[in-house]
Amino acid sequence: MNLLDIRNLSIELDTPSGRVLAVDKVSLSIKEGEFRGLVGESGSGKSLLAQAIIGVLEDKWHVNADRFHWRGIDLLRLTLAERRDLLCRDIAMIFQEPMSCLDPTTLIGEQLSEAIDDSQFTGYFWQRKKQRKEAVIKLLHKVGIKKHSQCLTSYPHQLTEAICQRVMIAIALARQPILLIADEPTATMENTNQGQIFRLLANLNQLKNMSIxxxxxxxxxxTHWTSTITVMYSGQFVEAGTTEQIFNKPMHPYTRALVDSSTKANLQIPAKSRLITLPGSIPILKHLPIGCRLGPRCPRAQKTCVVAPKVTSFHGHKVSCHFPLFRETRRKYMQKQQVVKGTE
Structure with a gap:
């Protein structure tokens, strides 16, 4: 059974000129122990989707879905307070901007201590203070902060943004969540520190069976860390499959463009050459194209693209496109399906 099962989730924003559809019928499922990636350029709705999952969007945002289940429980039938109470026990999130998430008036040690649940401790009540301090120090060491004494007695503004991000990760791990949502967790870190954090997440996934x-x-x-990947563009679902399928055999033109712009795909090009990119930029919410939102930038766009494409699955590799790449594969698949139906 899926831990998280979302079908056709839409998010609308209240504006002076009416509601704007920021996320348009996106589906996402996460299994127990799965390490899933969610990729897309800035403005594609990735963070918005994550915030909708844990229920921290402001009142001006409106979330609707055909299905929104957590461990078999229909979250749409719960009140917002009941949903938050349920999800806060099982899901933790690492946000992009740690300085805006940490309390500027409270010491780091106190914020970490508050995040640890009493159920993790055993023994007599007078032993809890020592156990809590040891747990806080252990969390800091786990995220790579060796000078814990200085960190515990500091306020957020006295630390670098990279250290604050590590503290945010420690707070997220404090409750030992079943699902950890990491929204650009290494955006403010150097390459060596990024590798350390990604290895930490991989260890949590492999050793603790934590879904990420x-x-x-x-x-x-x-591709170095995840087992499955979902691709989004401008609030719409684009493609989903195993990491190998997405990177080696992309079916959507947007996914193909992401792959072509990667370092691995450009090792053979001459020095100072231009990377392969899609023309234009991601549309703003006030001027969203109808149908497939990639249409104005897509090299394969045709008149049909003014209608939103349906999601097609090829043995678990899902794509939302009228004219996907590897069309020969698609044609053979459809012929096979017709043969199967004819024999029934």
Whole structure:
């Protein structure tokens, strides 16, 4: 059974001129122990989707879905307070901007201590203070902060943004969540520190069987750590499959463009050459194209693309496109399906 099962989730924003559809019928499922990547350029709705999952969107955002289940429980039937109470026990999220998430008036040690649940401790009540301090120090060491004494007695503004990001990761791990949502967790870190954090997430996934949703704009980086990947563009679902399928056999023109712009795909080009990119930029919410939102930038766009494409699955490799790549594969698949139906 899926831990998280979302079908056709839409998010609308209240504006002076009416509601704007920011996320348009996106589906996402995460299994127990799965390490899934969610990729797309800035403005594609990745962070918005993550915030909708844990229920921290402001009142001006409106979330609707055909299905929104967590461990078999229909979250849409719960009140917002009941949903938050349920999800706060099982899901943790690492946000992009740690300085805006940490309390500027409270010491780091106190914020970490508050995040640890009493159920993790055993023994008599007078032993809890020592156990809590040891647990806080252990969390800091786990995320690579060796000078814990200085960190515990500091306020967020006294630390670097990279250290604050590590503290945010420690707070997220404090409750030992079943699902960890990491929204660009290494955006403010150097390459060596990034590798350390990604290895930490991989160890949590492998040793603790923790499910992880890793959000990033860097497709190539996700391929080193994730087992499955979902691609979004401008609030719409684009493609989903195993990491190998997405990187080696992309079916959507947008996914193909992400792969072509990666370092691995450009090792053979001459020095100072231009990378392969799609023309134009991602549309703003006030001027969204009808149908497939990639249409104005897509090299394969035709008149049919003014209608939103349906999701097609090829043995688990899902794509939302009227004219996907590897059309020969698609044609053979459809012929096979017709043969099967004819024999029934």
């Amino acid at each position: 949703l890793l959000i990033s704009h860097d497709l190539e980086n996700l």
